[in-house]
Amino acid sequence: MKRVVLSAGGSRILGPDPGRLLHVNPENAGDLRMLSWLPENVSTYGGDIDSILYLIYYITGAWFFLTLGTIVLFLFLYRRREGRPATYVHGNTLDQSAWILVPVVIVLGLDLWIDFRGAEVWEAVKGHMPPADVRVQLTAKQFNWEILYPGPDGQFGTADDLQLDNELHVPVGKVARVTLKSKDVIHSFFLPNLRLKQDVVPGREIEAWFEATKPGVYEIPCAELCGFGHSGMVGHLTVHSADDYEAWLKRTWPSPQSSSARLSAISGEPEDRRP
């Protein structure tokens, strides 16, 4: 078992060119609008997920101010005053309990709105799997993402398969499909900027997909407690522009003649499929 060493106070820097990382704007500090803290969305379906977050945010925000405002108002208006007794009212008759039942009907209506809008988004994100332009197999283990590329022939289990640890490369504007497997415990494949999170469960193969809309380097943290190296288990997603992606392919699989030079990089167990 590999032990990840954490340097005191410092970060473990992995992957190419961390200077290019995109992240939350630092000037957000002190911003009281909660959802302005979301990392930049670079996914085709991220906007849909964000729209659900915003829908719920505005609905619950309105209730927050309404209910707390009412409480504060009541506490002020009906604080104890000499000679002003409390009103004797039970709220058990229908006309009285209407004061709580009518708002509850509104709550129910808003609930259904959130549910139906949510169902549409869920269907768009999870309900179908668009045809894949690029495919990779991602095998999680304590505490790395092992990413297997099929190589130029597009087939897994052939000699040009290539495994890169913690580095996922995809072209922009193309559907990438990731087959998620785990060698040991449950991990969670999290791409904050792509609004994608999928647990990786040992003994199963789970398909996930995304289509990135903006070139850049983004982090791939593990979001499920997976042992002592959980903190710091992070890979990097590089989204290439079309030209850049071609160049990366050429660099990575230069030509058949020199393939023996890369043999050491090829995973010894690419077809680790359990019965």
Next chain:
Amino acid sequence: MSESIKPHAHDEALGLWRTYVFSTDHKTIAKQYLAIGLFWAIVGGLLAYVMRWQLAYPDTAVPGFGWVPEPSMVGGIVPPEFYNMVVTMHGTIMVFFVAMPILLGAFGNFLIPLMIGARDMAFPRLNMLSVWTLALSSLVLLISFFVPGGAAASGWTAYPPLSAKAIYTGVEWGQNLWIIALALEFASFLMGGINFLTTTINMRAPGLSLFRLPLMIWMQFTAAVLFMLSVGPLIAGAVMLLLDRLAGTSFFLPEGGGQPLLWQHLFWFFGHPEVYVIMLPGMGASLEILPVFSRKPIFGYRPIVYSTIAAGLLSFLVWAHHMFPSGMDPRLAMPFSITTILISVPFAIIVFAMIATLWRGSIRFPTPMLFALGTLTVFIVGGLTGIFNGSAPADIYIHDTYFVVAHFHYTLFSAIFFGGFAAIYYWYPKMFGRMMHETLGKIHFWMTFVFFNAVFFPMFFLGAGGMMRRIANPLQYDFLKPLQPLNIFITIGAILLFLGQLPFVVNFLWSLWAGEKAASNPWAANTLEWTTPSPPPHSNFEVIPVVHRGPYEYSSPEAPEDWFPQDRPVQARPATAG
């Protein structure tokens, strides 16, 4: 039926040992539960402090923890495996060893017989066995800190395979003892539940119909039902997990044909009702206190009761909302999303009823009322943010982030601490025969309320920023580095929140000896526990009271004062008498 327990004839004859240690008196047992819960609350709070220090100032020595020997901590610095242990034990302790002992163990035991006019629980010896089983469970959990490899470190949810094999965490007996401690804890509360249900059903005073029960009793009763119906599958799961660890079985290990997700289903089938097992008694305390200090009947007694039952039933149909990204069939998500979001309906009814209770009241603000209002307002934030988690597509992003941490602290801290403190300040005079100090109580409330929000509200922002739960060092991620000022802010708030509990500790201990002597009914309240001296004698009531009305008849036109105790006979009014 109320006479099924005879008054104990030999109260004074019981020695010190039977009076204070192996007592069958529900009031003493309640205090024992309270002591166990408060002890663990301090441990759980210290663990939170270690966690928060590490998150704000990663890999620097935690002040005051230099004494912890290697390899647990290194000169006060938190290694990652120690951090995982701290996270795991904080959650385990707060849910199972603070919330349940205080809210159910202490206040369920104390209040059920007193509020229903009974002399004790239906099975006093079983009651004693319950608390001592919890003490044994606590001992096992305490020992688990000191075994080689340390205590459990796989999260309070103990997802296998991480929890199922020692090599994955490096924790050997710590995890086994964790499972054993939980099994004992469940056994304790199962026995307690039998007492709660039997006593409430069979031993109510004459005239105390179900719809005259104080809401606290409805809440305790519902909580006990939920716990007893949901815990079975998890006990089975715990046995399987222990066998996986010790006997080489593979219930949850895929290499032997097992299924890791099975545990998640078993855990959350229990885990979600468990949230309400904790929530309901906390809200129950507020529901008792709000009418007393508004001098008004609770608004919508019956809608509250029906909502409680409905929320309890729904809580069995929502568990998979904890598993949206787990890899279960995506088609399951929307049904569970809908049931989850529907739970907002019964809770909205309860919250609106609490707010309507304030309407045109005559509101006073002693410490119990402040904490009851704290429970209400903090719970509103917790309830509203639950909608985010319950919506499957929104959960894709916020699952396993600090948004979830913020959300469940707003719900559970509301119940455990605001509700628990409300209950302690309100019933302390009855429990110990003395009043707590009012000014210290108010200082305690404001420090708790302000710093609680300072700690947990910014966590919603961290969650929106994508910060994952259970990571030991946010600085290991470039995208989280801009969030670090928030982490520091939260940690300072957490330290102040912890210090804010000092006035409570002082007040609690000081008032035991020096507090003003409490009258039998210091709050001018209606329910039966206030009709007997403070503290009540061994068999509670001189004469079993007869109940004439519901528990919340405040400012009734039929009563001369603004309260109308449940046991006061209806007097012929002069006009009709003549």
